Amino acid sequence: KQRINKSLKKYKKKRIxxxxxxxxxxxxxxxxxxxxxxxxxxxxxxxGVRHMEQGISKTFVLIDDEISKAKKPILAFYTITSQTxxxxxxxxxxxxxxxxxxxxxxxxxxDKTQQGNGIGEVTLIKALEHLLQTRKYMEAVAxxxxxxxxxxxxxxxxxxxxxxxxxxxxxxxxxxxxxxxENLFKNFDKD
Numbered sequence: 001k002q003r004i005n006k007s008l009k010k011y012k013k014k015r016i017x018x019x020x021x022x023x024x025x026x027x028x029x030x031x032x033x034x035x036x037x038x039x040x041x042x043x044x045x046x047x048g049v050r051h052m053e054q055g056i057s058k059t060f061v062l063i064d065d066e067i068s069k070a071k072k073p074i075l076a077f078y079t080i081t082s083q084t085x086x087x088x089x090x091x092x093x094x095x096x097x098x099x100x101x102x103x104x105x106x107x108x109x110x111d112k113t114q115q116g117n118g119i120g121e122v123t124l125i126k127a128l129e130h131l132l133q134t135r136k137y138m139e140a141v142a143x144x145x146x147x148x149x150x151x152x153x154x155x156x157x158x159x160x161x162x163x164x165x166x167x168x169x170x171x172x173x174x175x176x177x178x179x180x181x182e183n184l185f186k187n188f189d190k191d
Contacts, residue, residue: 020060020078020126025049028061029071035109037148043107044077057081057106060130062123075114078127079107082140089164090141102175103131103140124159128181135178142178146171 023030023044030045048059059079063072084099105127110119131143145161146168147153153172161174 018062018122018126020062020123020130023048023052023059023061023077027072028063029073033074033077033109034112035115036112037109039148040107040109043079044074044109048077048079048107051079059107060126062119062126074111076110076119076123077107078105078109078123078130080104080127080131080134081106082138083144085144085164089166093141095141101138101140102142102144103134103178105131105143105145108145120155121159124156128176129185132178132181132185135182140178142175143181144173144175146173 030048033044034041044059051057052059057079058081059077061074062076064075065072081104082101083104084101087093087095087097087100090100105124108120108123108127110123128143131140134140143161144164145152145156147156148171153174156174156176159176160180161176164173164175166173
């Protein structure tokens with residue numbers, strides 16, 4: 001929690017300069033994106049726009065506006081959607097006896113040229129902020145992520161995500177309660 005509070009303070013200073021926009025195939029250069037992970041590269045290049053057209057998920061990108069190319073290079077992106085998960089995964093909660101709504105950060109990646117600059121952290125914060133705003137219109141009890149590898153798991157745990165003690169498609173699933181997200185941004189807005 002301390003880590004994300006520190007990150008939020010840094011982010012607050014950068015917030016005016018950093019903004020994510022909805023992925024558009026006519027504007028954004030998807031082909032040049034390379035985060036070093038084939039699955040994430042393939043997603044942004046071939047599936048992101050299609051999934052949005054099909055109503056499956058929404059992808060938001062950070063672009064470099066300073067580059068005057070016809071298509072803007074993507075520096076980072078995140079993809080969000082909603083889903084339900086078994087109430088049994090939340091043992092300590094008194095939820096009804098049917099699947100529980102959650103948000104899913106389905107994809108989050110930073111281009112190799114930007115890695116190590118804190119852009120991953122800012123991307124996560126923007127995704128959480130976006131989901132907190134979405135919660136005004138649609139309820140969810142948590143934000144979930146399915147970790148691509150051990151590095152991804154360490155990254156998310158660093159920001160307070162906890163094990164759900166389940167695998168999704170062979171990947172470890174983590175969650176961050178929406179109450180925690182809400183509290184983080186309440187504190188952030190007070191600073």
